[in-house]
Amino acid sequence: MNIPAELKYATSDEWVRVEGNIAIVGVSDFAQSQLSDIVYFEFKVDPEETIKKNTVFATMESVKAAADVNAPVSGKVVAINEALTDDFEKINTDPYGAAWMIKIEMSNPSELDALLDAAAYEKSCHERSH
Secondary structure (H helix, E strand, C coil), rough: CCCCCCCCCCCCCCCEECCEEEEEEEEHHHHHHCCCCCCEEEECCCCEEECCCCCCHHHHHEECCCCEEEEECEEEEEEECCCHCCCHHHHHCCCCCCCCCCCECCHHHHHHHEEHHHHHHHHHHHHHHC
């Protein structure tokens, strides 16, 4: 299981890469491996929309289950990765790179403090998979 140390993680399996005041968000390797092959992906928000922490911003479906993807921070959506709606397989093959999902200009960067570091997230994944 790949859990990059430089990222922050939500207990709902989203990752966050912070670049200045922008949070780049996607789903973790653990999440995509639990779902297995993604067969559908849809955004529930549009650029320029303001969203609150824990708002569902996307839905993905696999052969096993459907899952909501939640915003780990509040702010304004400044970009969505439109390519994923047609090329959602990247969620399985490159969850931390080409499969980034959304960029949020954070309105409250202190919300990052509630997220897990890589070690704590790895422990959370281990507990849920056993």
